[in-house]
Amino acid sequence: MPDLNETHDPALKSWIASANDRACDFPIQNLPFGVFRRKGQNEPFRVGVAIGDQILDLSAAQSAGAFSGPAARAAAACAAPSLNAFMMMGPAAWSALRLSLSHVLRQSSTLADRLHGCLVPQSHAEHALPAHIGDYTDFYASIHHATSVGKLMRPDNPLLPNYKWVPIGYHGRGSSIRVSGLQFHRPLGQLLAPGAQAPTLAPSKRIDYELELGVFIGTGNELGERIRIADAEAHVFGLCLLNDWSARDIQTWEYQPLGPFLAKSFATTISPWIVTLEALAPYRIAWRRADGDPPPLPYLDWPMIRHAGAIDIEFEVLIETARMRESGQAPQRLSRSNFRHAYWSVFQMVTHHTVNGCNLEPGDLFGTGTQSGPAAEEAGSLLELTVAGKQPLTLANGETRSFLEDGDSVIMRGWCANDDHPRIGLGDVVGRVLPAIRE
Amino acid sequence: MPDLNETHDPALKSWIASANDRACDFPIQNLPFGVFRRKGQNEPFRVGVAIGDQILDLSAAQSAGAFSGPAARAAAACAAPSLNAFMMMGPAAWSALRLSLSHVLRQSSTLADRLHGCLVPQSHAEHALPAHIGDYTDFYASIHHATSVGKLMRPDNPLLPNYKWVPIGYHGRGSSIRVSGLQFHRPLGQLLAPGAQAPTLAPSKRIDYELELGVFIGTGNELGERIRIADAEAHVFGLCLLNDWSARDIQTWEYQPLGPFLAKSFATTISPWIVTLEALAPYRIAWRRADGDPPPLPYLDWPMIRHAGAIDIEFEVLIETARMRESGQAPQRLSRSNFRHAYWSVFQMVTHHTVNGCNLEPGDLFGTGTQSGPAAEEAGSLLELTVAGKQPLTLANGETRSFLEDGDSVIMRGWCANDDHPRIGLGDVVGRVLPAIRE
Numbered sequence: 001m002p003d004l005n006e007t008h009d010p011a012l013k014s015w016i017a018s019a020n021d022r023a024c025d026f027p028i029q030n031l032p033f034g035v036f037r038r039k040g041q042n043e044p045f046r047v048g049v050a051i052g053d054q055i056l057d058l059s060a061a062q063s064a065g066a067f068s069g070p071a072a073r074a075a076a077a078c079a080a081p082s083l084n085a086f087m088m089m090g091p092a093a094w095s096a097l098r099l100s101l102s103h104v105l106r107q108s109s110t111l112a113d114r115l116h117g118c119l120v121p122q123s124h125a126e127h128a129l130p131a132h133i134g135d136y137t138d139f140y141a142s143i144h145h146a147t148s149v150g151k152l153m154r155p156d157n158p159l160l161p162n163y164k165w166v167p168i169g170y171h172g173r174g175s176s177i178r179v180s181g182l183q184f185h186r187p188l189g190q191l192l193a194p195g196a197q198a199p200t201l202a203p204s205k206r207i208d209y210e211l212e213l214g215v216f217i218g219t220g221n222e223l224g225e226r227i228r229i230a231d232a233e234a235h236v237f238g239l240c241l242l243n244d245w246s247a248r249d250i251q252t253w254e255y256q257p258l259g260p261f262l263a264k265s266f267a268t269t270i271s272p273w274i275v276t277l278e279a280l281a282p283y284r285i286a287w288r289r290a291d292g293d294p295p296p297l298p299y300l301d302w303p304m305i306r307h308a309g310a311i312d313i314e315f316e317v318l319i320e321t322a323r324m325r326e327s328g329q330a331p332q333r334l335s336r337s338n339f340r341h342a343y344w345s346v347f348q349m350v351t352h353h354t355v356n357g358c359n360l361e362p363g364d365l366f367g368t369g370t371q372s373g374p375a376a377e378e379a380g381s382l383l384e385l386t387v388a389g390k391q392p393l394t395l396a397n398g399e400t401r402s403f404l405e406d407g408d409s410v411i412m413r414g415w416c417a418n419d420d421h422p423r424i425g426l427g428d429v430v431g432r433v434l435p436a437i438r439e
Numbered sequence: 440m441p442d443l444n445e446t447h448d449p450a451l452k453s454w455i456a457s458a459n460d461r462a463c464d465f466p467i468q469n470l471p472f473g474v475f476r477r478k479g480q481n482e483p484f485r486v487g488v489a490i491g492d493q494i495l496d497l498s499a500a501q502s503a504g505a506f507s508g509p510a511a512r513a514a515a516a517c518a519a520p521s522l523n524a525f526m527m528m529g530p531a532a533w534s535a536l537r538l539s540l541s542h543v544l545r546q547s548s549t550l551a552d553r554l555h556g557c558l559v560p561q562s563h564a565e566h567a568l569p570a571h572i573g574d575y576t577d578f579y580a581s582i583h584h585a586t587s588v589g590k591l592m593r594p595d596n597p598l599l600p601n602y603k604w605v606p607i608g609y610h611g612r613g614s615s616i617r618v619s620g621l622q623f624h625r626p627l628g629q630l631l632a633p634g635a636q637a638p639t640l641a642p643s644k645r646i647d648y649e650l651e652l653g654v655f656i657g658t659g660n661e662l663g664e665r666i667r668i669a670d671a672e673a674h675v676f677g678l679c680l681l682n683d684w685s686a687r688d689i690q691t692w693e694y695q696p697l698g699p700f701l702a703k704s705f706a707t708t709i710s711p712w713i714v715t716l717e718a719l720a721p722y723r724i725a726w727r728r729a730d731g732d733p734p735p736l737p738y739l740d741w742p743m744i745r746h747a748g749a750i751d752i753e754f755e756v757l758i759e760t761a762r763m764r765e766s767g768q769a770p771q772r773l774s775r776s777n778f779r780h781a782y783w784s785v786f787q788m789v790t791h792h793t794v795n796g797c798n799l800e801p802g803d804l805f806g807t808g809t810q811s812g813p814a815a816e817e818a819g820s821l822l823e824l825t826v827a828g829k830q831p832l833t834l835a836n837g838e839t840r841s842f843l844e845d846g847d848s849v850i851m852r853g854w855c856a857n858d859d860h861p862r863i864g865l866g867d868v869v870g871r872v873l874p875a876i877r878e
Contacts, residue, residue, distance in 0.1 A: 134573075134613060134614055135612060135613050135614050137700075138697075140697060150696075160695050160696060162629075162631075162638075162692055162693060162695065165629060165637065165638050166629055166638075166692065166693050168693070168696075168697055168700075169697070169700055170609070170610070170697035170698050170699075170700050171609070171610035171611055171612055171700065171704070172610055173574060173610055173797060174573060174574050174613075175573055175574050175659075175662075175797070175798050175799070175800050175803070176662055176796075176797050176798055178662070184662070184663060184796065185663050185796060187794075187795035187796050188665075188794055188795060188796075189794065189795050190601075190604060190605055190736065192601075198604070198733060199601075199604050199605075199736070200736070201736055201737070201738050201794065220614075223614075223615055223617070223623070223706070224623060224624050224876070226627075247795070250795065253601055253605065254601060254605050254607070255696075255698075256599050256601065257589075257599060257607075257694075257698070258577075258579060258607055258608070258609035258698040258699065259609050259694075259696070259697040259698025259699075260609075260697065260698075261576075261607075261608055261609050261610065262791075262792070262794065262795040262797065263795075265610070265792075265795065265797040266795040266796045266797055267662070267796075294637060297629065297638070297639070297640055298640070299640050352701075353701070353704075355626075355627055355628065355640065355701065356626035356627060356628050356686070356689065356701040356704065356705040357615075357623065357624060357626050357627075357705045357706075358612060358614070358615050358701065358704040358705055359614050359615055360614070361614050364614070437663075
């Protein structure tokens, strides 16, 4: 199991009272990093750390004398509108700053008075992407998702022969990744109506979400080098939530033979905070294969993977339709799932991605693929929940959904908690579908 | 047809004598942009323009008073180790600088003496990528390539039903794009031997090249906006050569259902010079469909496309094996082809890419897909030339090749010429396969 240290101590409390609420996403054991500024102020984006319902402005805290030694050097790398410089410093620097943050934010800290002025309420903040994302790769790590999507296309042979051997992934579009809060117009695309001879250009009728984790690479590798499975952990900076918005009808028509393209590239949204791999250490669990599944090839195998290659992260997806919003109804949950069901570990993704010598760079983003669980109601997309629209969902207010309608918001949440350690959350990723621009 | 102007005048000569050689890639009618520094000097990379066998250092020329007005503002944007800032200025700026360059490099220029000190011989220079590439998209625009590759997999149904409607493309890996001259180790990957039950990790046995053009985007679009076909030209900065190195055996095993991934991401190489769209104007030709092919959907159709949507660019691919190099033999040509055969125009790629609202950014790169011509000997890859290795080539020195061997260099060349206008070249893109690193 990864080492735990004093920053994981479940007994720690913060002088910021909201961080001590047990339902809070950001207790002192979490300390995720993001990039923010105060709303409505024409000021630069900068790095902050979420604590309770506040954000600690790292540069302001640095100026207030919060850090020294390696932590101060790490905080200096955060004096930027992105985390890339900090990411490339590596795990020792990440850990040093986390430890210092844990010290200065603890109830016992003597710096509380001085640091009070470095806090910005989260409700007063807006976010930018936490890092400049050079390349974005989307994996396909849930065998339950791959099987149920495969079943829709190939009922007799849902899972392709490579699935149990290859951590399948593909390159995604980086430029259209946005932070939570995005509202986007329903995309146009070529659609082939059933029985039609020719496609037409029209707004997608099958807009879907996909529940994924985002994985931010910290340190990279040189072109031609490999990241061995024993070293993979040290390259992962942290995780966020990711919604891989998808246009299923565009996808069906375009994706052969080279994979999804415009069906995905119109928008991808991520939650604003990156929860570090160190913060997730108490929630690491054994990574297992089902009986009869082949063992991973040696380059993807390592004792740490088997002991602690998976992470127990609980997910839920909610929908808020325009009617719910207008009538003041709470968003309705569509499904729950857990990252423990993933067939491939995050660390296997890192190693596989580089086995051919492909270079990763600080700030590169992986999507894990849709994280559907084994039960039908644990599906991470409407495609699965409605069996490609054939079994529409009826919502509590009587509305039905096969796919997303204009005005629908999708909210994804993720959190960890177990008997020995408190809840830490990934925060929310929210996005809304607007009507197509037709002209 | 695109407008021609005085920079295209075939009668123009330069005071740099090598630019007046008719076999030269870089006469005064070309004026391509790149990023270079003097070899062995620990100096910054900077923007230059190729002229004959020389490079004009743009910042040095600016300091020497070569430019004024809009051209000076454009040249100021070139005071950087990449072309991105210049690219985002748009066609008027690109044109103004080109016109000024044409003036100061002409035989009649009064600045020849002053600018002489701003030249660096190409043989003394090394190159960086001409731009920071945010996203890289690879298209599949040769119907001849799509058909012959499809035939290897589906003899009865080589071309998929979407091909004639959709400019098929997929996201590629940006981080592993390098400028001409790269030597890379044969990649490892999962390979499934014929009849085997399980894959093994081993060096690829089927390394191939793919002859493509690279298309650099100049100005981008906002997320949610479309670039209409009537506006597409104004977003294209220029073209280079691109070798989309491919590991066919890795590709066969990994590519279903999400497309090529590690089979491509180990290396992509481009030629150092970007030939601007304006320089290519005299070589634009009508874009045609074969009888019986459907007309493009309206969003991909426009009179300019039909009149001048294609570009007459001649290609050749050569191999230099280790044995040729050691025995002083010249590289041997493997095939010739021409971009006029492309099924999709560069401008249709731009419009299609953004029809869903996906945003392009200055410096984004498109690959055109392998540019195979209609004849078998015009194929742009060994996969096609050797029928997937089943019909190995015999080289003039007696060596045979199914796919590339360690030590093989591949050289791609491209140029334009017609009765009314002189030859302008894209330069070469060269790369070499080194043995795998096995440990």
